[in-house]
Amino acid sequence: MRRSLIAILISIPTLINAQVIAFEKIDESDIINRSSDVIEDYEGVYQFGNSETASEIVLLFNGHSIIAQIKSGSWNTEKNQWVDTFENLTNTSIKNGVFSSDQYQGRFITYIKEGKYHYGLKIKKPWTQGIPEGQYEIGLKETDVFYFNGEYTEASIKDLSEDHLKNLSNKELQLMRNEIFARYGYIFNSEGEMDIYFKSKSWYRPQHEDVTNFLTSIERRNIQRIRNLEQEE
Secondary structure: OOOOOOEEEEEOOOOOOOEEEOOEEEOHHHEEEEEEOOHHHHOEEEEEOOHHHOEEEEEEEEOOEEEEEEEEEEEEOOOOEEEEEEEEOOOOEEEOOEEEOOOOEEEEEEEEEOOEEEEEEEEEOOOOOOOOOOOEEEEEEEEOOOOOOOOOOHHHHOOOOHHHHHOOOHHHHHHHHHHHHHHOOEOOOOOOHHHHHHHOOOOOOOOEOOOHHHOOHHHHHHHHHHHHHHHHO
C-alpha cells in the first residue's frame, strides 16, 4: 500500500542565476524547493520551452529504477515534417528532491503563480536551445505518466509479468510489441500488416527507420518477454 504523501516545502533564498519558464523570466521569490517521502510523487511529464523549442521529460519509476526520457523535435526540411527524437538519460537518481543524471542536474520545485501551486523541475544548463548561459529552466508538470498513445500503453510504463502476457492471444502480443515501436514513429514495411494497422491510428506518425536507441530499459525487457512467448506459439 502506498504511503501517505508528506511533501515538505522549504523556502529558498534568492538565487544569482535567473529562472526561466518558456523563455519568460520569473520572480525567484515565487519558487520553493519541493521534496517528498514518496518517490512516485515525482512521476509524470514535465513541459519545457514553447513552440519550436517545446520538449518534455518523462519520469517513470519501476521498482528501484528510474526512467528519464527527453522528447524533443525539429523541422526536417528534406521530409518537410516535424520529427520527434528521444533521449534516455543514464544513471538517473532522485534524492531529497534533487534530480541527477549523467547528462543533466536539477531539482524539483513548486512554482507559485497568482495563488496557485504548480509542480515543476528546474534544470541547470538545460537542453533547450536559446537559454542564456548561467540561467536555469523550469519545466512544469503537465500530466501523469499515462499519456502514452495506443491500446497497450502498459508495455511502456512497467515491467509486464509472464502471467499477464499469457492472458493475451498471439495476435495481441504481436500488436503490443509493435505498438512500442510505433509510439516512436517507426516506419513499418509499406502496405504490410503493421503498416496498415498503425496508419489507421490517429496518433501514429511514421518518421524513423530505426528507433532502437529510443527504447527505454522497460520497453526492451517487455519486447524480449513478448518475443519469447510468441516463439512458444
